[in-house]
Amino acid sequence: MQARFDSAISDLGRWRGMLAPLLADLRLRPPRRPMSELIKAMISGRTLDADSQAAYDAIVCRFVSIRQLACAAPDEIEAVIARVNYAPIKAEWMARTLRIIGRDRPDYRLEFLGGVPLAEALVYLEQLPGIRRKVAASVLNASTLRRSVFIVDTHVRRVLRRLRYVRRNADYCEASEAVTADLRDWSGEDLLLLHIAMKRLGQRHCHERAPDCRACPLRRECPGA
Known part of the structure; x- marks a missing residue:
């Protein structure tokens, strides 16, 4: 078990170094507060980054506070994030989630998640409508909390x-837990940078169909190349 653990750390650390050129132009934005990151993350799934950012900006413009957003009807939210x-x-998930959080946390602040065990913080979030591990x-890693959990x-x-770091049918939760456990000593920002590097690799080279393996920085490491 220890040998596997050490090997995984070595692999991930080596891959991070090989992917460094993909981060050459990266300028990390100031992190959002946890609630703002929750809203942004909830609308981002299966959506281009530019479109989800535009939708988030529209929400911030339309609703002057989280409380006002929480009081909005789903169809009103839908019109803003269309x-x-x-x-x-x-929109339905967001409306339900904010109502639930509001009953538990009337100030709509999620900063308390930075002071509870990671597993407990994940359970709190994942019991909310529409929220899974991603x-x-x-919320925990990309926000001001910067907790050490891999997105x-x-x-x-x-x-x-494709790197065979996880099983071929591994889901998001299993993949996140594997990297989080193996890199337990990495900081939250280091894990965020690894996420961004791997995401850019997937967007630019490691496509679902017709991957551009010859241009991939990890081509010599990848069994699927």
């Missing part, structure tokens, strides 16, 4: 599968 995929169901990990989206999971 550019994202699956807007009706995302969104939960985004796995469609692109990152595809990369990890």
Whole structure:
């Protein structure tokens, strides 16, 4: 078990170094507060980054506070985020989730998640409507909390599968837990940078269909190349 653990750390650390050129132009934006990151993450699934960012900006412009957004009807939210995929169901989930959080946390602040065990924080988020591991990990890692949990989206999971770091049918939760456990000593920001690097690899080279293996920085490491 220890040998596998050490090997996994070595692999991930080596891959991060090989992917460094993909981050050459990266300028990390100031992190959002946890609740703002929750809203952004909930509308991002299966949607281009530019469209989800535009939808998030529209929400911030339309609703002056989280409380006002929480009081909005799903169809009102849907009209604002219409550019994202699956807007009706995302609007419904958001309305229900904010109502639940409001009953538990009238100030709509999720900063308390930074002071509880990671497993407990994940359970709290994942019991909310429409929230699974990708969104939960985004709230905890990409926000001001910067907790050490790895975010796995469609692109990152595809990369990890092709590298055979996780099983071919591993889901988002399994992939996230594998990397989080193996890199338990990495900081939250280091894990975020690894996520961004692997996501960019998936977007630019490791496509679902017709991957551009010859241009991939990890081509000599990848059994699927």
